[in-house]
Each structure stands twice: as structure tokens, then as C-alpha cells.
Amino acid sequence: MNSGRKLGMVLLGAMLGTATAISVAQAAEPPLKVGLLEDVSGDLAFMGMPKLHGSQLAVEEINKSGGILGRQIELIHLDPQGDNARYQEFGRRLLNRDKVDVLIGGITSASREALRPIVDRTTTPYFYTNQYEGGVCDASMISMGAVPEQQFSTLIPWMVEKFGKKVYVIAADYNFGQISAEWNRKIMKDLGGEVVGEEFIPLGVSQFAQTIQNIQKAKPDWLLTINVGAAQDSFFEQAAAANLNLPMGSSIKVMLGFEHKRFKPPALNNMHATANWFEEIDTPEANEFKKRWHAKFPDELYINDMGYNAYNALYMYKALVEKAKSIKLEDMRKVIATGDACIDAPEGKVCIDPKSQHTSHRMRLISVGPKHEVKVEKDYGTIQPYWLGEIGCDLTKKNDKDQYTPSHLPKKS
Amino acid sequence: MSAELFSLFYQFADVFAFLILSAAGLAIVFGMMGVINMAHGEFIMCGAYVTVGLVNLGVPLAVAQILAAVTAGLIGVLVEFLVVRRFYKRPLDSLLATWGLSLIVTQSMLLIVGSAVRGIGTPEGSFVIGGYTFSTYRLVLFGCAVAVLAGLYIIFMKTRFGVIARATMQNAAMARALGARTGRIYAISFGIGTGLAGLCGALYAPTMTLIPTMGATFVVESFVTVVIGGANVLLGTAPAAVFLAMIRMALNASYGQIIGQIGMLVAVILIIRVLPEGLSSVLVRRGR
Numbered sequence: 001m002n003s004g005r006k007l008g009m010v011l012l013g014a015m016l017g018t019a020t021a022i023s024v025a026q027a028a029e030p031p032l033k034v035g036l037l038e039d040v041s042g043d044l045a046f047m048g049m050p051k052l053h054g055s056q057l058a059v060e061e062i063n064k065s066g067g068i069l070g071r072q073i074e075l076i077h078l079d080p081q082g083d084n085a086r087y088q089e090f091g092r093r094l095l096n097r098d099k100v101d102v103l104i105g106g107i108t109s110a111s112r113e114a115l116r117p118i119v120d121r122t123t124t125p126y127f128y129t130n131q132y133e134g135g136v137c138d139a140s141m142i143s144m145g146a147v148p149e150q151q152f153s154t155l156i157p158w159m160v161e162k163f164g165k166k167v168y169v170i171a172a173d174y175n176f177g178q179i180s181a182e183w184n185r186k187i188m189k190d191l192g193g194e195v196v197g198e199e200f201i202p203l204g205v206s207q208f209a210q211t212i213q214n215i216q217k218a219k220p221d222w223l224l225t226i227n228v229g230a231a232q233d234s235f236f237e238q239a240a241a242a243n244l245n246l247p248m249g250s251s252i253k254v255m256l257g258f259e260h261k262r263f264k265p266p267a268l269n270n271m272h273a274t275a276n277w278f279e280e281i282d283t284p285e286a287n288e289f290k291k292r293w294h295a296k297f298p299d300e301l302y303i304n305d306m307g308y309n310a311y312n313a314l315y316m317y318k319a320l321v322e323k324a325k326s327i328k329l330e331d332m333r334k335v336i337a338t339g340d341a342c343i344d345a346p347e348g349k350v351c352i353d354p355k356s357q358h359t360s361h362r363m364r365l366i367s368v369g370p371k372h373e374v375k376v377e378k379d380y381g382t383i384q385p386y387w388l389g390e391i392g393c394d395l396t397k398k399n400d401k402d403q404y405t406p407s408h409l410p411k412k413s
Numbered sequence: 414m415s416a417e418l419f420s421l422f423y424q425f426a427d428v429f430a431f432l433i434l435s436a437a438g439l440a441i442v443f444g445m446m447g448v449i450n451m452a453h454g455e456f457i458m459c460g461a462y463v464t465v466g467l468v469n470l471g472v473p474l475a476v477a478q479i480l481a482a483v484t485a486g487l488i489g490v491l492v493e494f495l496v497v498r499r500f501y502k503r504p505l506d507s508l509l510a511t512w513g514l515s516l517i518v519t520q521s522m523l524l525i526v527g528s529a530v531r532g533i534g535t536p537e538g539s540f541v542i543g544g545y546t547f548s549t550y551r552l553v554l555f556g557c558a559v560a561v562l563a564g565l566y567i568i569f570m571k572t573r574f575g576v577i578a579r580a581t582m583q584n585a586a587m588a589r590a591l592g593a594r595t596g597r598i599y600a601i602s603f604g605i606g607t608g609l610a611g612l613c614g615a616l617y618a619p620t621m622t623l624i625p626t627m628g629a630t631f632v633v634e635s636f637v638t639v640v641i642g643g644a645n646v647l648l649g650t651a652p653a654a655v656f657l658a659m660i661r662m663a664l665n666a667s668y669g670q671i672i673g674q675i676g677m678l679v680a681v682i683l684i685i686r687v688l689p690e691g692l693s694s695v696l697v698r699r700g701r
Contacts, residue, residue: 040528041519041520041523041625042626043624043626045528045624045625046529046624048528049527049528173671201670202670202671202674204630205670206622206630207427207428209548209551210424210427210662210665210666210670210673211670213420213424213545214669216545216546217545230529230622230624230626230627231622231630233622234620234621234622237532237534237535238535238548240534241535241548241549241551242539242546242548242551243538243546243548258529262529262532263532263622264533265534267532267534299527301527
């Protein structure tokens with residue numbers, strides 16, 4: 001009896017001891033907190049869900065392989081539901097209350113611009129994971145997506161050469177659509193082309209009979225479709241029903257909103273787009289990545305470009321922290337300044353450009369056929385995000401915190 | 414020239430159909446019954462999802478659309494019995510209750526069916542007039558809108574149910590005293606309203622992206638039309654839709670979608686300022 005009780009005490013003591021040892025180890029190495037702001041409800045949920053999944057997949061993989069500098073990652077995800085005010089509120093909560101070590105996320109350019117001033121008041125790095133209209137020169141922000149010199153400078157010349165010099169633009173009426181349309185005007189002018197019509201559409205508009213008539217009146221050779229969100233995507237179905245039958249080009253269709261998976265063929269027929277990622281890309285690295293993703297999320301309709309970039313963002317963060325041996329933004333920026341901030345992504349090697357803190361990408365142009373089959377038309381190889389550096393943004397020297405466009409360039413000093 | 418004229422008519426018919434179909438159900442539920450139904454868009458969404466689900470199961474589109482409208486109507490009767498019934502004397506509380514309902518339904522749909530559903534494609538093809546191509550289905554929608562108006566007229570003006578329903582909405586206590594089963598009348602009217610919302614979703618499902626929040630696209634237009642129309646569904650909603658469609662079509666055609674949307678809302682503000690009771694108040698007074 002007595003010996004039994006003694007044994008019990010020893011066992012209990014041993015258990016307590018182990019528990020204390022584990023908690024001491026955890027206290028010495030607290031997890032890295034990653035704040036994630038992605039819409040998984042609201043109008044953009046269908047695009048935001050893959051972003052959350054990409055982040056979760058990367059966190060799981062990194063944690064399994066030992067974490068970052070031996071520390072595990074704790075993902076704190078909040079859902080701003082597509083509301084820019086909520087982006088700001090949740091951004092503040094993550095930065096000030098949860099004291100996250102890095103902030104990742106945001107879908108629209110409006111949500112990014114809502115977050116940026118809040119991030120700028122802290123020393124926390126912010127990863128924006130979408131392709132966008134380009135031009136943000138801000139030391140706090142690292143941009144993982146493609147920008148106009150990677151998307152429009154490849155797409156528009158190809159469309160002009162293939163289909164003709166007259167383009168009609170339908171664009172969402174906010175900063176992304178307006179600035180992208182400005183890029184199109186500039187590139188078309190350089191090519192000697194003509195913009196025969198531009199229509200800016202308020203978010204939430206879902207009826208396009210008038211737009212379709214306007215397009216037919218203007219008789220363009222092709223359409224640039226940079227309409228955004230589920231409501232505006234209804235354009236494709238309605239244009240197909242009216243037999244509009246024009247070639248289309250876009251910097252956001254197929255790879256972001258997988259319209260070719262959501263609409264019945266042939267609504268997306270003759271669509272052309274350039275991006276650093278399409279799920280249809282067929283290389284050993286891409287296939288291996290897709291296999292891991294679908295194993296974890298079997299119901300995913302499409303691994304979209306922003307979900308893919310969200311996955312890469314965590315690996316880029318890991319690479320920066322490990323090279324800098326620090327989680328401080330200033331130390332990470334010293335690594336970026338060397339030009340050696342690179343990772344081996346499923347698309348190939350991508351690096352952060354020191355001057356703009358944007359990412360180089362291997363760009364491909366795809367076309368969608370009548371049965372919504374996707375064909376890679378052209379592989380442009382790796383394109384640097386050169387534009388900001390050329391016009392005078394140099395984050396290794398000064399922090400502009402500004403967004404530039406072809407009509408708003410930095411002052412020469 | 415005739416092509417231009419037809420194009421104008423087509424644009425008008427398109428906006429008119431959208432306004433009538435999104436507002437018809439709300440005209441009964443809000444216009445007549447006085448229930449501020451914030452879940453109107455969710456009944457529209459329900460109609461759209463049921464349609465697409467049935468078509469994917471192999472049901473012909475037209476049948477699926479009718480079944481979707483019926484489904485939305487039956488759910489409406491159930492919702493009336495469980496929730497709305499308690500709020501007839503408290504219109505502002507009905508706003509909160511139905512708003513809560515709409516949030517629950519949207520999020521549940523997101524959890525159950527996911528964030529994106531594959532579309533089914535628009536039927537009927539297209540036709541050509543003078544260099545323009547038009548979608549035939551948009552004219553079908555216009556036809557449906559006119560049919561809905563005619564149907565409402567017959568139900569509420571030509572049937573025994575219509576007479577009792579109008580009496581109930583005007584003075585429930587008196588109608589009850591005269592032997593009308595007002596509870597049942599309310600439930601059926603609410604069901605007709607939500608059934609029409611479901612029909613709207615069913616009709617627009619082949620032309621739109623299906624997401625759980627898609628109902629929101631219709632809600633502003635439907636409330637605007639009903640508020641401008643005023644209390645009398647038949648004399649209010651149709652003239653309001655004609656009026657708003659003219660303004661929107663003209664501005665859309667000359668200045669684009671943004672100005673069209675702004676212009677329509679400005680017109681609404683002006684009308685409510687001049688005619689707080691809506692268009693039907695004038696028409697009813699003229700009629701007397």
C-alpha cells in the first residue's frame with residue numbers, strides 16, 4: 001500500500017516536472033505572431049478564402065519544419081468582410097493590442113490604402129499579397145503581387161498586336177480601376193493605339209445592358225476588363241448572352257476570380273490575362289504545390305493568384321527573418337537592400353527589389369477557350385518591378401510613403 | 414434610326430424589369446403590410462440558389478424557376494409564422510428582426526454552400542437589329558415583369574382573397590370582426606411577397622454571379638421603387654418603376670452608369686420631398 005502511494009507521488013512529481021519544463025521552454029521561445037486580414041465573408045469572400053487557405057498551408061508547413069529561427073508561428077486571422085472601416089479597426093487591434101510581429105493581407109487597393117497609414121505609424125512590416133495597380137513607395141510595405149510593368153506591359157502590346165489598336169475599357173470605379181485605366185492610356189499611347197471608350201462602374205452594379213450597347217457603338221477591337229467583384233462579374237454572362245463576342249484582356253480575371261470556373265462556358269471565351277500564377281500552370285514545382293494544397297483543402301474550386309502569393313508571403317517573411325536573424329523591420333530591410341531577399345517559389349525564384357520592395361515574377365500570358373480551357377500562350381520569363389525605381393523611388397535612401405502613377409511622379413530633388 | 418429607337422426601348426425595358434421584379438415582393442410585404450423586410454434580398458438569393466441547384470440536378474430551367482419561387486414563398490410563410498407575426502404592431506422592431514434574419518441566412522449559406530457557385534448560363538440566345546446584338550432573355554425578363562404586374566392586379570383586385578386581404582391591411586380589427594381570418598391572410602400575403610422575391614432571384618440567376626450576399630444588389634432598387642410608389646402597390650410600384658427606369662436609362666445612355674445611379678437617387682430624394690406619401694397618393698387622389 002505504502003509503496004504504491006510512494007510510486008504515485010513520484011509519478012505525479014515527474015508529470016508536474018515535465019509540465020514545468022515544457023512551459024519554461026515555451027516561455028523562452030514565444031511563437032511569432034502573424035496578423036492576417038482576409039475577407040472570408042462578404043462580397044469578395046470567394047477570392048479571399050483561398051488567401052486564408054494559402055496562409056494556413058504555409059504556416060502549417062513552416063511550423064512542421066521547425067518554425068522560423070526555431071520559433072513556431074501563431075496565425076491570428078480576422079475577417080474584415082470587405083469593409084474598409086473594419087480593415088482599419090482590425091488592423092489597429094492586431095498591431096496595438098495583439099502586438100503582432102508582422103501584418104499580412106488586404107484584398108482591394110482601397111483596403112490596402114486604408115491600412116497603410118496605420119501600419120506606417122508602427123515599426124511592424126506589412127505584406128500586401130495582391131497584384132495591384134502599382135506605385136506604392138512605402139518602407140513599411142512589402143508587395144508580393146505583380147504590378148503594371150509585369151502585367152499591362154506584357155498584356156496590352158500582345159492584345160494590340162493580335163487583335164488591333166482600338167480598346168474599350170470597363171473598370172471598377174475606385175483607385176484600382178482608375179489607376180489601371182491610366183496605365184492602359186499611357187501604354188496604348190506609346191503603342192499608337194486608341195482608347196475608344198472608358199466606363200467606370202460603381203461596385204455593386206450587376207446589370208450591363210447599357211454598357212454592352214455602348215461597347216457595340218464604339219466598335220473596339222478588344223475589351224480591357226478590370227471590373228471587380230461578384231456583382232460586376234455578371235458582365236461576362238450578360239455579354240455572352242448578347243453575343244458581344246469580342247476578345248478580352250485583363251490583369252485580374254481568371255487568376256484571381258476564376259471566372260472561367262464560375263461561369264458556364266463560353267462566357268469567358270477569348271479572355272487573355274497575364275499573371276505570375278494560374279492554377280493551370282503545369283511545371284513539376286507547381287504541380288507539387290497544387291498537390292499539397294488540394295490535400296489540405298480538397299474543396300478549393302481554384303488556387304488563385306492572391307492565395308498563391310499569400311502562401312509565398314510567409315516563406316518570404318521566413319527568409320527575411322532568418323537572413324536578418326531578427327524580426328525587426330529595419331534589420332529585414334538591410335537584407336532587402338542587399339538585393340538577396342529571394343525564395344524558391346512554385347513559379348521559380350522570386351526576389352524583392354531593394355528600391356521599391358516589390359517582387360520580381362515569372363510572368364505568363366494565358367488565353368481562355370470556348371470550353372473554358374486555359375492555354376499558356378507566352379512565357380515572358382522573370383520580369384523585375386522596375387518602374388518605381390526608374391521614376392525615383394528608392395527606399396534604401398528615403399521613405400516616400402506615397403503612391404505614384406504615370407500622372408503623379410515623385411518630385412525631382 | 415429604328416435600331417436606335419429599339420435600343421432605347423430595350424434599355425428601358427431592361428431597367429424596368431429589374432425594378433419591377435426586385436420590388437414586386439417588397440411592395441406587398443412593405444408597401445401593403447408595413448413590414449420593413451430587411452431579409453428581402455435573402456429571399457431573392459434563395460430563389461437564385463434553388464434555381465441553380467435544381468438545374469444542376471437536371472430540372473428544366475423554367476420548371477426550376479417556378480419551383481424556386483414556390484420554395485421562397487413557403488419559406489416566407491414559415492418565417493411569417495415563426496418571426497414576423499410578432500412584429501405587425503412594431504414596424505421598427507420588424508426591421509431589426511428581419512435584418513438579423515438576413516445576417517444569419519447569408520452567413521449560413523456561406524458556411525453550407527461555400528463562397529462561390531458555378532453559374533448555369535443564360536438561355537435563349539441573341540438577336541441582331543441594325544448592328545447591335547441583344548440578349549433575348551432580357552426581353553423574357555421584361556415579359557415576366559409585365560406578367561407579375563398583371564398577376565398582382567388580378568389577385569388583389571379581382572379575387573375574393575384580394576378584397577379580404579386589402580380590407581385586412583386597411584383595418585385588421587374590423588376585418589376580423591366581419592369574419593376574415595386575418596392571421597391566415599397575413600401569412601398568405603407575406604408568402605406571396607417572398608415568393609415574388611424568390612421569382613426575381615430565379616429569373617436573374619442565369620445572368621449573374623451567385624454569392625451569398627447577392628441579394629444586396631437588388632435591395633436598394635427595390636426599397637427605392639416601393640418608397641417612391643407609396644402605399645398602393647398597383648397604382649404605385651408600376652408608375653414608380655416607369656419613372657425611375659426613364660431617368661436611369663436616359664442618364665446611363667448619355668453619362669454612364671455612375672451618373673445613372675446618382676441621378677436616380679437624386680430623383681428619389683426630390684420626389685420624397687415633394688410627395689412624402691409617394692406617387693400613388695397623387696394617382697389615388699386624381700382617381701377620386
